[in-house]
Amino acid sequence: MAIPAVIFGGPSDEHDISILTGLQVIRALGEVHGVYWSKTGDWFEVDPGLEATDFVDGVPRRSRELSFVAASGQGLLHKKRPLDIDVAVIACHGGPGEDGTLQGLLDLAGLRYTGPGQASSALGMDKLAFGAAMAAAGLPTLPRAIVSSGEEPAPDFGGPFIVKPRFGGSSIGIELAEDWPTVLALKRGSSYFDQGAVIEPFLIGSRDLQVAVRTYPKWELSAIEAPARAAEGIYSYDQKYLAWGGEVSAGRELPATLDPGVEEQVERLSARVTDAAGLRGIARIDYLEREGEVVVNEVNTIPGSMAAYLWIDPPISREQLFRDMVDEARSGPVRRFSVAGSDGTALRSAGTIASKLG
Ligand SMILES: Nc1ncnc2c1ncn2[C@@H]1O[C@H](COP(=O)(O)OP(=O)(O)O)[C@@H](O)[C@H]1O
Numbered sequence: 001m002a003i004p005a006v007i008f009g010g011p012s013d014e015h016d017i018s019i020l021t022g023l024q025v026i027r028a029l030g031e032v033h034g035v036y037w038s039k040t041g042d043w044f045e046v047d048p049g050l051e052a053t054d055f056v057d058g059v060p061r062r063s064r065e066l067s068f069v070a071a072s073g074q075g076l077l078h079k080k081r082p083l084d085i086d087v088a089v090i091a092c093h094g095g096p097g098e099d100g101t102l103q104g105l106l107d108l109a110g111l112r113y114t115g116p117g118q119a120s121s122a123l124g125m126d127k128l129a130f131g132a133a134m135a136a137a138g139l140p141t142l143p144r145a146i147v148s149s150g151e152e153p154a155p156d157f158g159g160p161f162i163v164k165p166r167f168g169g170s171s172i173g174i175e176l177a178e179d180w181p182t183v184l185a186l187k188r189g190s191s192y193f194d195q196g197a198v199i200e201p202f203l204i205g206s207r208d209l210q211v212a213v214r215t216y217p218k219w220e221l222s223a224i225e226a227p228a229r230a231a232e233g234i235y236s237y238d239q240k241y242l243a244w245g246g247e248v249s250a251g252r253e254l255p256a257t258l259d260p261g262v263e264e265q266v267e268r269l270s271a272r273v274t275d276a277a278g279l280r281g282i283a284r285i286d287y288l289e290r291e292g293e294v295v296v297n298e299v300n301t302i303p304g305s306m307a308a309y310l311w312i313d314p315p316i317s318r319e320q321l322f323r324d325m326v327d328e329a330r331s332g333p334v335r336r337f338s339v340a341g342s343d344g345t346a347l348r349s350a351g352t353i354a355s356k357l358g
Pocket residue numbers: 142162164168169170171172174200201202203204206208229233234235236286288297298
């Protein structure tokens with residue numbers, strides 16, 4: 001019988017967090033295939049009963065090696081036999097599991113999957129493109145510019161600046177800079193900016209507001225959270241993740257105490273971001289708020305623990321959330337290409353490549 005396959009891990013900075021999300025999803029869904037994607041990008045079927053500690057030394061013992069064949073009707077193979085999968089539940093954070101790569105692979109393999117499609121996933125991972133898309137949709141954002149070679153003139157907004165890896169996440173590699181020469185020095189000096197860097201004005205005295213949305217069975221918004229900030233003024237990696245699992249101790253206000261005007265802005269903007277960014281499944285939208293003004297900062301298309309802790313009013317259990325997410329994928333189309341129809345005509349080439357190689 002076809003059952004969901006929960007895919008977690010993956011070659012990403014957020015590999016370890018993804019293991020925790022993956023195991024939570026596995027536990028809540030019950031009968032699933034556990035598919036572990038290693039840091040080096042290899043695929044394994046693992047016992048769904050494993051604990052996080054079983055992964056500390058890498059691939060758990062007695063895991064079964066799988067190969068992923070991106071051809072119609074193939075997918076995840078053990079030796080030559082495909083796992084009987086009805087839906088791939090993507091529990092990966094950052095990197096190719098969240099940036100559209102895995103989504104594209106699943107499209108080619110003809111497997112339905114949770115969360116947004118390839119294009120929306122890629123958009124959500126690119127701070128430059130995402131900011132530009134939101135601005136084009138008429139949503140309030142901060143001006144955001146690319147820092148490239150170091151030859152270009154300063155942007156037309158002033159400092160202090162916050163410098164972020166263009167494709168980053170988890171606050172990794174983020175720096176603050178007083179002026180443009182410092183920005184350029186940082187760009188040259190930090191390997192986190194090798195793939196590109198973006199800057200925007202650093203909003204002194206602002207706070208983060210985060211909210212989850214889901215798109216099935218109907219569009220819904222979670223409670224709004226105001227996470228605490230580190231002394232240096234940004235919500236840091238350590239704060240987010242050192243206390244992971246102990247969600248209460250992570251330092252947050254949930255639900256956040258908000259002026260009705262701010263709450264109303266977050267609600268209204270979240271519906272528009274969902275639409276403009278093509279979100280699907282459960283996503284988290286992050287805003288910056290200062291003196292009653294709210295700007296869209298970023299979107300996490302596969303948030304940690306699927307942002308389950310935010311669904312408190314009315315309470316939605318993890319089981320319910322994850323099951324709805326699977327049902328959404330199940331009831332949606334297979335192959336969510338942005339151009340071709342879902343009739344599979346575009347897929348013959350993928351099959352041909354596989355058989356030529358094989
Ligand atoms: N323009 C800004 N002004 C003030 N603080 C910011 C700004 N942009 C980001 N931050 C802070 O830095 C944190 C990380 O930035 P974010 O854009 O969310 O990147 P990441 O993808 O790494 O989470 C935010 O949660 C917020 O606390």
